[in-house]
Amino acid sequence: MSSETFRSGYVAFIGRPNAGKSTLLNRLVGEKIAAVSNKPQTTRHRIQGIVTKEEGQIVFVDTPGVHKPGYLLNRRMMSAVHDAILSVDLLVLMRDASVSTGNGDKFVLELVKNSGKQAVLVLNKIDKVKDKGALLPLIEYYSKEFDFAEIVPVSALRGEAIDNLLNQIIKHLPTGEAIFGEDEMTDQPIRTIVAEMVREKILASTGEEIPYVTAVVTEMFDETDPEMPKIYCAIYVERPSQKKIIIGKGGTKLRDIGMKARHDIENLLGKQVFLKLFVKVVEDWRNLEGRLDEIGIKE
Numbered sequence: 278m279s280s281e282t283f284r285s286g287y288v289a290f291i292g293r294p295n296a297g298k299s300t301l302l303n304r305l306v307g308e309k310i311a312a313v314s315n316k317p318q319t320t321r322h323r324i325q326g327i328v329t330k331e332e333g334q335i336v337f338v339d340t341p342g343v344h345k346p347g348y349l350l351n352r353r354m355m356s357a358v359h360d361a362i363l364s365v366d367l368l369v370l371m372r373d374a375s376v377s378t379g380n381g382d383k384f385v386l387e388l389v390k391n392s393g394k395q396a397v398l399v400l401n402k403i404d405k406v407k408d409k410g411a412l413l414p415l416i417e418y419y420s421k422e423f424d425f426a427e428i429v430p431v432s433a434l435r436g437e438a439i440d441n442l443l444n445q446i447i448k449h450l451p452t453g454e455a456i457f458g459e460d461e462m463t464d465q466p467i468r469t470i471v472a473e474m475v476r477e478k479i480l481a482s483t484g485e486e487i488p489y490v491t492a493v494v495t496e497m498f499d500e501t502d503p504e505m506p507k508i509y510c511a512i513y514v515e516r517p518s519q520k521k522i523i524i525g526k527g528g529t530k531l532r533d534i535g536m537k538a539r540h541d542i543e544n545l546l547g548k549q550v551f552l553k554l555f556v557k558v559v560e561d562w563r564n565l566e567g568r569l570d571e572i573g574i575k576e
């Protein structure tokens with residue numbers, strides 16, 4: 278494809294928690310870089326995934342779930358959503374098509390309407406919708422509310438219609454040269470990606486009470502031995518009782534989390550790593566500015 282027709286730009290996902298943004302990003306980029314879990318509010322970093330095709334390059338900015346501000350942490354997450362919206366060329370509104378429209382969906386729709394940006398509507402989880410005819414009223418509703426550039430039903434989980442979605446997105450980006458090199462998939466520091474992977478394993482193996490009180494920081498990434506980097510991650514919790522939950526009986530849970538995270542990290546880096554996890558109790562870390570800065574959650 279000639280350079281005059283190559284398109285490139287920034288694209289942000291917005292949607293309610295649990296819509297499947299991280300799952301779709303992982304699908305599109307083809308590597309596990311965003312934390313995925315079945316518990317809402319797992320995405321705390323604006324992780325970028327980069328897809329380069331013959332027709333163009335898309336730089337994805339993943340945003341945290343849109344929700345009502347509460348803790349300082351949540352307020353920062355909301356401002357991250359607004360920043361992401363202002364800095365992109367195209368929005369992708371992700372909607373879980375298997376559930377009925379609620380106030381949260383209307384709130385997200387308002388964000389799109391007020392953004393002044395063009396947007397693609399993605400109706401996700403169509404594998405859960407037995408009667409595909411049931412999608413029609415949803416499509417009608419959204420079309421009436423906003424002039425979406427495209428409406429694309431997908432199943433992020435099964436990887437259905439993903440390539441079509443990439444093409445539909447590229448079509449609406451400005452013409453221009455690639456923003457990143459072809460081999461790059463993310464501009465997030467490797468430390469952040471590693472921490473996200475550890476966090477994902479914690480969420481997958483602990484109960485409801487843990488996700489919101491946990492943060493992971495990569496404290497050291499030692500490449501003295503380039504064949505086998507040594508990685509030290511701190512897991513923040515708020516109370517000793519939460520530390521006990523994460524460590525598990527005889528340390529079994531933490532070992533399991535470490536083994537699974539190490540597996541993913543080794544896959545990503547293509548080499549063996551030494552991974553050490555520590556659990557630290559820091560009371561009320563979610564409201565401490567210094568801790569939020571250290572963890573990388575920016576204003």
Ligand SMILES: Nc1nc2c(ncn2[C@@H]2O[C@H](COP(=O)(O)OP(=O)(O)OP(=O)(O)O)[C@@H](O)[C@H]2O)c(=O)[nH]1
Nearest residue numbers: 295296297298299300315317318320342402433434
């Ligand atoms: N059945 C089905 N489940 C899906 C699909 N896409 C995502 N899920 C599930 O929905 C849950 C939430 O997915 P995530 O990708 O973590 O959602 P998110 O929108 O990034 O959530 P936040 O990080 O909270 O904003 C997970 O359990 C996924 O496996 C899909 O196409 N079909």
